[in-house]
Amino acid sequence: MADNSTSLIASDIEAYLKVHENKDMLRILTCGSVDDGKSTLIGRLLFDSKMIFEDQMAAIVKDSKRFNTTDESFDLALLVDGLQSEREQGITIDVAYRYFATEQRKFIIADTPGHEQYTRNMATGASTCDLAIILIDARHGIQVQTRRHSFICSLLGIKHVVVAVNKMDAVDYDQSVYQNIKKEYREFANALTFTDVRFVPMSALKGDNVVNESANMPWYPGSSLLKLLNTVSVNHDAHQSFRFQVQYVNRPNLDFRGFSGTVASGDIRVGDTIVALPSGKSSQVKSIVTFDGDLEKAQAGEAVTLTLEDEIDISRGDMLVRPHDLPHSSAHFDADVVWMTEEPLQLDREYVIKAGSHSVFGFAESIQYKVDVNSLDKLDAQQLALNEIGRCRFETTAPLQFDAYEANRATGAFIIIDRLTNVTVGAGMIRAAVSDESKKSHKAPHAYSEFELEMNTLVRKHFPHWGAKDISRS
Secondary structure: OOHHHHHHHHHOHHHHHHHHHOOEEEEEEEEEOOOOOHHHHHHHHHHHOOOOOHHHHHHHHHHHHHHOOOOOOOOHHHHOOOOHHHHHHOOOOOOEEEEEEOOOEEEEEEEOOOOHHHHHHHHHHHOOOOEEEEEEEOOOOOOHHHHHHHHHHHHOOOOEEEEEEEOHHHHOOOHHHHHHHHHHHHHHHOOOOOOEEEEEEOEOOOOEOOOEOOOOOOOOOOOOHHHHHHHOOOOOOOOOOOEEEOOEEEEEEOOEEEEEEEEEEOEEEOOOEEEEEOOOEEEEEEEEEOOOOOEOEEEOOOEEEEEEOOOOOOOOOOEEEOOOOOOEEEEEEEEEEEEOOOOOEEOOOOEEEEEOOEEEEEEEEEEEEEEOOOOOOEEOOOEEOOOOEEEEEEEEEEEEEEOOOOOOOOOOEEEEEOOOOOOEEEEEEEEEEOOHHHHOOOOOOOOOOHHHHHHHHHHHHHOHHHOOOOHHHO
């Protein structure tokens, strides 16, 4: 902790807390290929920033005697790799979140796995981040997972990227190795949607250019990683359209009826006119209720309960918006999909499509293309396998209210759930609604009822010799 923060804590704890509360928040993702040093980097950031408590440090030193994979006195990766299987194998499996702060801002940093098998975990961690740190092992250069993770970051709307060329100590801090990796990555990233790409040569293990600038690389004129994170300007658009997805109808007694949820984007004030979708009924906001008292205004990220002047029909899954700033409402749309399960995406198979708190049945009527993550070429496909990414056209049994993902990440995303197993099998980013002319040619498949699906499953399980049709794949 910096000296002036320490003195402020000692002299006026309330003033310190107020300053800390009003700091800007930056959400960071670390990603890249296997063993590129993501967990070690986070541990080094926290260690050199004096953000590790004494008891945490003692536990790391103790565990390092058993699990150490770095041949150092202690293994900083153990700070975030907390699962037994992670420590035994020296890999990251689940997404781990760590929180820390500097004088300039607060950070939430997500450590995501590099193995292809856990790409879905990486996509989950990336979905809420503002900036991605993409690590590259200087010994091995750009790998397939480096390209896949970069492409997923681009799909998920992350605009700011720091490419950390790690393990420079293992190549004797050779400038030419760094420059070659930098050139190759720039050529690949030209086809992506990043607006701000920066490069840092570093060694997370030794601490070079992580928090403190390195004396081993005098040829590098830029800033350390932490300095970049402190100064990067991330535009949190405060002028986005107001979107509020109802998660719960709060009816504790006869005198109160409110609609609870989190403001997905924009802001709302007492007295503002809103429209409830899909019904189209309008009313005015009577009050904005929270556990700590009523508010005059609520903005993106705040969990509140809205009460209205009129008794209109609103249920879980409905969306509240402003009357002159409506989202798209359609049962047909194109979306980019990251497929997350062993069983591939099947055309015309019915899934649950869940956008926010609203769920409908739907199916992929066509796969327009899948993407080769190495070349970014668009390839013909009839299905999407595990970890593949493609552009699909969807049809749902009822209209969804959404914005294009580029305009609003909160209301442009959805997940795909298997109807029989209730497992999340894919994640999607809506790109556009489909016009009436484009959707006339496709006929929807028969929508089997829950009873039909359950009975068919039981028959196939207990009486396989009857030859029941697998209607879940039809």
